Amino acid sequence: DVKVTQSSRYLVKRTGEKVFLECVQDMDHENMFWYRQDPGLGLRLIYFSYDVKMKEKGDIPEGYSVSREKKERFSLILESASTNQTSMYLCASSPNTLNWVGYGYTFGSGTRLTVV
Amino acid sequence: AQKITQTQPGMFVQEKEAVTLDCTYDTSDPSYGLFWYKQPSSGEMIFLIYQGSYDQQNATEGRYSLNFQKARKSANLVISASQLGDSAMYFCAMRAGANNLFFGTGTRLTVIP
Numbered sequence: 001d002v003k004v005t006q007s008s009r010y011l012v013k014r015t016g017e018k019v020f021l022e023c024v025q026d027m028d029h030e031n032m033f034w035y036r037q038d039p040g041l042g043l044r045l046i047y048f049s050y051d052v053k054m055k056e057k058g059d060i061p062e063g064y065s066v067s068r069e070k071k072e073r074f075s076l077i078l079e080s081a082s083t084n085q086t087s088m089y090l091c092a093s094s095p096n097t098l099n100w101v102g103y104g105y106t107f108g109s110g111t112r113l114t115v116v
Numbered sequence: 117a118q119k120i121t122q123t124q125p126g127m128f129v130q131e132k133e134a135v136t137l138d139c140t141y142d143t144s145d146p147s148y149g150l151f152w153y154k155q156p157s158s159g160e161m162i163f164l165i166y167q168g169s170y171d172q173q174n175a176t177e178g179r180y181s182l183n184f185q186k187a188r189k190s191a192n193l194v195i196s197a198s199q200l201g202d203s204a205m206y207f208c209a210m211r212a213g214a215n216n217l218f219f220g221t222g223t224r225l226t227v228i229p
Contacts, residue, residue: 009159033216040125042207042221058216090161092217104151104209105217107161 003027006091006108013115019078021111023091030096032074033105034058034066037088046089049074050096081115088112118143120210120220128226129198136183137193137223139208148212150191152182155205155222164206167191195225203227 007022025032031050035043035058045058047066055066063085067075074093078085089112092105119142129135141150152164167175167182175182183192195202208220 035219040221042120042122043219045216045218048216088159090159092161094217104149104153104163104166104211105161106163107153110159110161112159 004091004093004106004108006089006111008111009109011111011113013078013081013113015082015115017078017081017115019081019113019115021076021078021089021091021113023074023076023108024072025074025091025093025106026072027093027095027106028071029093029106030071031094032068033092033094034064034074034076035090035092036060037090037110043090046076083115086113086115118210118212118215118218120208120218122208122220122223124223125221126224126226128228129195129202131200131227131229132197134194134196135198135225137195137206137208137225139191139193139220141189141191141208141210143210143212145213145215148210150182150184151209151211151217152180152191152193153207153209154202155207157204161207165193198227200227200229
């Protein structure tokens with residue numbers, strides 16, 4: 001019954017590496033999101049996408065990019081990983097509906113990334 | 117601008133007792149939705165309950181209820197008959213206007229046997 005799948009549960013990468021975090025959803029949702037979660041700061045939106053090949057910056061896009069080549073897949077890219085990007089990363093999806101405010105998001109299980 | 121405030125970083129409750137987790141919000145949009153999510157130590161975010169700004173009645177889902185006070189802009193989560201499995205982080209979130217889901221900083225609930 002898995003709906004949003006994040007490819008890795010735990011990752012350890014070195015400073016300066018290019019890192020790919022993958023997210024796949026099987027609910028045919030139009031909208032996909034990447035958040036990072038840090039203690040005391042809650043969840044902060046990095047990037048989101050309303051359609052294939054479309055992307056929008058969230059609140060903290062610096063140091064990140066994204067790719068959405070297929071509707072079901074949304075990738076987060078850390079171009080050159082730094083230690084301040086050590087965090088929990090959560091992917092989410094939601095449908096595109098007229099009742100916009102009535103729909104929350106379905107989340108993946110998260111990826112704990114450590115940059116050393 | 118949207119704002120969600122959760123003022124309780126941590127809460128403790130005795131098993132089988134009820135607990136209230138506080139959430140206040142701010143938005144200028146008349147149409148908005150309020151959500152509560154639970155995050156166990158495993159990491160996944162689990163949707164618990166939803167309240168729409170035009171809903172007249174407080175939302176309830178099993179042991180969860182949302183105490184919605186629109187004039188005070190508060191949307192507190194009430195968990196009745198706490199269980200050990202309720203120990204987790206709890207996040208209040210809001211979606212308003214054309215904006216995305218916006219989260220508070222969370223409350224860590226610990227249920228004591």
